[in-house]
Amino acid sequence: MTNDELITKLKAIIAPYVQDEKAFENLTEDTDFINDLKVNSANLVDIILDIEDEFSIRLENEDMEKMLDVKAAMLIINTKLNA
Amino acid sequence: MKNRVVITGLGVVAPNGVGVPDFTKALKEGKSGITCHDNLKDFKFSCQIGGIPQISEEKKSQYFTDLQLRGFNSSGILYGCIAGIDAWKDAGFDMDSESQLDYDTGLIFGAATSGVEKFREAIYGVDDGNVRRLGSTVVLQTMTSGVSAYLSGMLGLGNQVTTNSSACTTGTEALLMGYERIQNGKAKRMLVGSCSDHGPYIWGGFDAMRVMTYKHNESPEEGSRPMSATASGFVPGSGAGALLLESLECALERGANIYAEVLGGEVNSGGQRQGGTLTAPNAEAVKRCIKKAIENSGITAKEIEVINGHLTATAKDALEIENWTNALNRSGNDFPFINSTKSMIGHCLAASGSIESVASIIQLREQFVAPNINCEDLHPEIEALVDSNKIPTEKTDFNFDIIAKASFGFGDVNACVIFKKFSD
Numbered sequence: 013m014t015n016d017e018l019i020t021k022l023k024a025i026i027a028p029y030v031q032d033e034k035a036f037e038n039l040t041e042d043t044d045f046i047n048d049l050k051v052n053s054a055n056l057v058d059i060i061l062d063i064e065d066e067f068s069i070r071l072e073n074e075d076m077e078k079m080l081d082v083k084a085a086m087l088i089i090n091t092k093l094n095a
Numbered sequence: 096m097k098n099r100v101v102i103t104g105l106g107v108v109a110p111n112g113v114g115v116p117d118f119t120k121a122l123k124e125g126k127s128g129i130t131c132h133d134n135l136k137d138f139k140f141s142c143q144i145g146g147i148p149q150i151s152e153e154k155k156s157q158y159f160t161d162l163q164l165r166g167f168n169s170s171g172i173l174y175g176c177i178a179g180i181d182a183w184k185d186a187g188f189d190m191d192s193e194s195q196l197d198y199d200t201g202l203i204f205g206a207a208t209s210g211v212e213k214f215r216e217a218i219y220g221v222d223d224g225n226v227r228r229l230g231s232t233v234v235l236q237t238m239t240s241g242v243s244a245y246l247s248g249m250l251g252l253g254n255q256v257t258t259n260s261s262a263c264t265t266g267t268e269a270l271l272m273g274y275e276r277i278q279n280g281k282a283k284r285m286l287v288g289s290c291s292d293h294g295p296y297i298w299g300g301f302d303a304m305r306v307m308t309y310k311h312n313e314s315p316e317e318g319s320r321p322m323s324a325t326a327s328g329f330v331p332g333s334g335a336g337a338l339l340l341e342s343l344e345c346a347l348e349r350g351a352n353i354y355a356e357v358l359g360g361e362v363n364s365g366g367q368r369q370g371g372t373l374t375a376p377n378a379e380a381v382k383r384c385i386k387k388a389i390e391n392s393g394i395t396a397k398e399i400e401v402i403n404g405h406l407t408a409t410a411k412d413a414l415e416i417e418n419w420t421n422a423l424n425r426s427g428n429d430f431p432f433i434n435s436t437k438s439m440i441g442h443c444l445a446a447s448g449s450i451e452s453v454a455s456i457i458q459l460r461e462q463f464v465a466p467n468i469n470c471e472d473l474h475p476e477i478e479a480l481v482d483s484n485k486i487p488t489e490k491t492d493f494n495f496d497i498i499a500k501a502s503f504g505f506g507d508v509n510a511c512v513i514f515k516k517f518s519d
Contacts, residue, residue, distance in 0.1 A: 029162060064228075
């Protein structure tokens with residue numbers, strides 16, 4: 013999967029939880045879920061579950077702690093997919 | 096000098112009508128909201144009928160965001176938020192997620208249990224060893240104060256925000272708690288109300304107690320028969336009622352529409368003494384509650400013109416009427432008009448007190464007594480106490496000023512409130 017494909021999939025997953033649509037439109041690898049997209053921190057667990065379902069992977073508590081921005085999410089998903 | 100308290104907004108989600116206009120029409124027409132439910136039949140309930148408000152998906156999205164509706168499975172919170180927002184808007188306020196925090200307005204919204212279907216999902220998840228996959232929404236929908244948490248955030252309320260719980264007394268108690276807070280100058284406005292989930296998991300325990308009727312599974316609209324000789328148990332209902340209470344001063348200042356004044360009330364418990372139990376009322380405490388409510392309102396028993404009773408259609412209806420006659424020292428033709436909204440909507444449990452308070456205000460405002468449907472065969476023990484013309488089975492137009500509303504609940508708890516047509 014290319015990075016662009018991965019970002020497209022991630023965007024679809026994140027979309028329902030985003031509270032700042034403008035930041036979402038300009039999403040890059042450096043976009044932070046809470047600080048930029050204003051995702052409610054409680055919803056991070058829902059994003060994790062949706063990622064698990066989409067990519068058929070399992071994310072551990074340690075993964076979740078690191079998954080605070082788009083770049084980290086991509087790295088973790090790629091690592092799991094290539095494992 | 097204590098503040099006078101008036102009602103400036105109403106909201107209701109009832110089995111026979113959602114929203115004040117539809118509910119008013121249903122009350123006037125004596126429309127039943129009781130229907131058959133196949134899932135109750137499939138689950139082998141004795142009672143397979145109940146009252147469930149009809150809320151379309153379109154209506155849901157007028158009140159909740161898509162995000163709020165993700166993984167949402169709590170009918171009580173759904174009904175409570177709709178009723179609460181309606182009451183808020185009815186009082187002339189906007190719902191705006193960017194609104195300034197309002198420290199002068201609080202919220203007391205009662206519930207018995209919250210999100211029982213959501214709780215079931217969570218229990219299955221935990222039992223399957225899958226707690227990590229429950230998601231973020233379980234706690235917020237299953238905590239008893241869930242409805243208050245959702246609603247206060249939608250409206251930006253900054254005074255006391257809480258949930259009370261006292262079984263079938265809950266709604267009437269919430270109203271009186273909010274009333275006292277304004278009376279004592281702790282808040283200018285209080286949104287009060289209560290809600291109840293629907294469905295087999297909330298109603299099953301009552302079915303097991305054999306307190307719901309099993310005789311009307313083929314004739315649901317005739318099932319809820321308060322005060323009738325053929326009453327055979329209550330019909331379960333669900334929904335929510337909400338009222339915006341406001342200090343008279345604030346209401347006048349902003350030129351608000353005033354539905355009625357809350358004159359006063361009383362909340363007490365029979366302590367499960369003198370014949371009171373977990374499920375049966377101590378008649379002495381019930382009578383004291385009514386008498387104190389009248390005393391606290393600064394009126395006399397003679398001034399009560401209409402009663403909206405608790406009257407569930409169990410064997411206790413005659414005892415309730417006897418308690419009213421003794422508490423008021425009025426009987427026969429001297430007794431006020433009395434009705435039970437439950438004949439049309441069933442027993443909405445924790446939501447009953449607030450939905451029926453809304454019904455009381457509507458009757459006071461529009462000057463009619465709603466019909467007691469399914470009560471053509473008045474119970475002889477009741478007829479011995481009160482003239483049958485005081486228990487109308489048809490809508491009765493009547494000019495009156497004062498209505499009393501009472502609710503009684505498991506745990507031997509009581510609440511009675513007195514409403515008066517507003518005059519300055």
